[in-house]
Amino acid sequence: MVNRHVVGAHYGLRDWLVQRATAVIMLVYAVAVGAFVLFAAKAGYADWQKLFSCTWVRVLSTVTFLALLWHAWVGIRDIWMDYIQPLGLRVTAHVVTILWLVASLVYMIKVVWGV
Numbered sequence: 001m002v003n004r005h006v007v008g009a010h011y012g013l014r015d016w017l018v019q020r021a022t023a024v025i026m027l028v029y030a031v032a033v034g035a036f037v038l039f040a041a042k043a044g045y046a047d048w049q050k051l052f053s054c055t056w057v058r059v060l061s062t063v064t065f066l067a068l069l070w071h072a073w074v075g076i077r078d079i080w081m082d083y084i085q086p087l088g089l090r091v092t093a094h095v096v097t098i099l100w101l102v103a104s105l106v107y108m109i110k111v112v113w114g115v
Helices: 012-039 045-052 055-083 087-113
Strands: none
Touching (some): 012 055, 045 055, 055 087
């Protein structure tokens, strides 16, 4: 009997599902915003401001942005794990990526919620 030594983080199926689910969330949001652009072609700043003052649009925007951040994290983390071999450099890349994603989240909250 041969013993196989399996290594890795075993994120495969979960990450695949996360990538698909977050992509669907982003697609729905893009179609909704695209429909607004298409059907409100003459919309000005006041119209956009009125649209984004609705709580449901802010919540949908926040959920979509969180999906975008999760989608980006899974993709970038996999790239770092596949292509950066030195552990110290890989951990540094992960930390820098996390800091960038958290900073993006803070900025999104400031923009969408006006905090």
